[in-house]
Amino acid sequence: MSAPPTTPVLRTVSSMRRFRSTLPGSVSLVPTMGMLHSGHMSLIRLAAEQTDSIVISIYANPTQLATAEERASYPATLEADVAALERLDDELRRDGAARIKAVFAPTDEEMYPYLDSTDVASGLGAFVTISPLAGRLEGADQPAHFNGVATVCLKLFNAVKPHKAYFGEKDFQQTVVIRRLVQDFLVDTDVVVGETVREDDGLALSSRNAYLGSRRRKVATVLWRALCAAAKIYQDGETRRGEILACSLTEAKREQSLQEQMNGCDRARFEILYLELSDLDSMEDVERVNPRKGALLSGAIRMLPLEAATGAENSGLRNGADWIRLIDSIVLRPTRGL
Numbered sequence: 001m002s003a004p005p006t007t008p009v010l011r012t013v014s015s016m017r018r019f020r021s022t023l024p025g026s027v028s029l030v031p032t033m034g035m036l037h038s039g040h041m042s043l044i045r046l047a048a049e050q051t052d053s054i055v056i057s058i059y060a061n062p063t064q065l066a067t068a069e070e071r072a073s074y075p076a077t078l079e080a081d082v083a084a085l086e087r088l089d090d091e092l093r094r095d096g097a098a099r100i101k102a103v104f105a106p107t108d109e110e111m112y113p114y115l116d117s118t119d120v121a122s123g124l125g126a127f128v129t130i131s132p133l134a135g136r137l138e139g140a141d142q143p144a145h146f147n148g149v150a151t152v153c154l155k156l157f158n159a160v161k162p163h164k165a166y167f168g169e170k171d172f173q174q175t176v177v178i179r180r181l182v183q184d185f186l187v188d189t190d191v192v193v194g195e196t197v198r199e200d201d202g203l204a205l206s207s208r209n210a211y212l213g214s215r216r217r218k219v220a221t222v223l224w225r226a227l228c229a230a231a232k233i234y235q236d237g238e239t240r241r242g243e244i245l246a247c248s249l250t251e252a253k254r255e256q257s258l259q260e261q262m263n264g265c266d267r268a269r270f271e272i273l274y275l276e277l278s279d280l281d282s283m284e285d286v287e288r289v290n291p292r293k294g295a296l297l298s299g300a301i302r303m304l305p306l307e308a309a310t311g312a313e314n315s316g317l318r319n320g321a322d323w324i325r326l327i328d329s330i331v332l333r334p335t336r337g338l
């Protein structure tokens with residue numbers, strides 16, 4: 001019996017382009033930063049339903065990660081990621097044919113030939129800016145983030161030339177930024193958005209969860225709980241910004257003060273970065289939700305490093321020493337017909 005085919009891992013734009021020219025039928029791209037989990041896999045499954053050939057990109061884009069610390073916190077898991085993709089592909093095979101055709105994992109030199117790796121903020125070379133969208137919500141305290149995301153996605157689209165590209169709703173603002181990029185730069189790719197995959201207790205899957213450890217993991221559901229509380233009063237008929245956000249904030253602050261009152265070796269403290277109600281297209285503040293349109297309810301928290309990790313507990317990657325930024329969102333769907 002012959003050995004199963006291995007997925008090619010392409011490290012240069014030229015090898016990606018050569019390979020792309022051999023792919024039959026419709027081609028999809030699923031961009032990721034690696035450390036693959038079931039959220040990524042659900043996007044790939046969706047791509048397999050809708051297209052013939054799938055390319056996964058794995059690239060921890062330095063220009064969207066604000067600090068050297070964040071850049072260093074992306075462990076290289078390429079081998080494990082490729083193995084996980086091969087297992088998934090065994091399931092996805094149709095008529096004996098692989099659906100996942102290649103992994104595109106370019107080097108920094110390929111993607112940013114002018115970038116000084118010690119100072120990515122200097123921004124040498126060409127960058128996309130998308131204003132004012134990129135400065136709102138996630139962009140407010142990370143001003144270069146979405147310029148980095150849009151820039152790398154444009155490069156990925158140009159290298160892979162996909163018919164469709166897949167993104168997760170968890171990063172809702174990112175999907176709006178990418179749609180705007182595609183529209184304004186006349187990119188010939190359809191943007192498809194997949195639902196957020198969650199743990200049983202509601203926590204959105206995220207590569208960063210691996211850093212939480214068990215104690216912070218339990219408390220991290222607070223963001224989802226805060227969003228759900230507000231979504232419920234919207235479903236019950238509330239449309240005012242003040243009331244909806246106050247409901248979220250009360251839930252988050254209740255958990256926050258509970259943690260503050262506990263001992264250092266028992267608690268998991270966090271900061272509330274924002275809880276927001278925004279227009280689904282512009283990301284501008286919404287004062288009253290139009291029940292025919294709906295709105296975006298989103299938030300971010302930052303889990304503080306563990307103060308005192310006990311030897312017995314699972315304290316996550318890097319022993320609980322990192323600040324972990326977590327984001328989540330709920331789309332408040334229209335409650336009335338158009």
Ligand SMILES: Nc1ncnc2c1ncn2[C@@H]1O[C@H](COP(=O)(O)OP(=O)(O)OP(=O)(O)O)[C@@H](O)[C@H]1O
Nearest residue numbers: 032033034039167168171195196197205206207208
């Ligand atoms: N839980 C999820 N469900 C569905 N899609 C997801 C989920 N988490 C991430 N994605 C999507 O997968 C793609 C790649 O995301 P990325 O590699 O940054 O993973 P991540 O888990 O969001 O990582 P990080 O924790 O660093 O933000 C993005 O389009 C993202 O929205």
Ligand SMILES: CC(C)(CO)[C@@H](O)C(=O)[O-]
Nearest residue numbers: 031032033061149152171
């Ligand atoms: C889309 C993306 C792969 C661009 O680097 C990244 O922002 C992500 O993983 O969501």
Ligand code: BAL
Nearest residue numbers: 033064065149171174
């Ligand atoms: N998953 C969103 C991109 C980021 O974490 O930088």
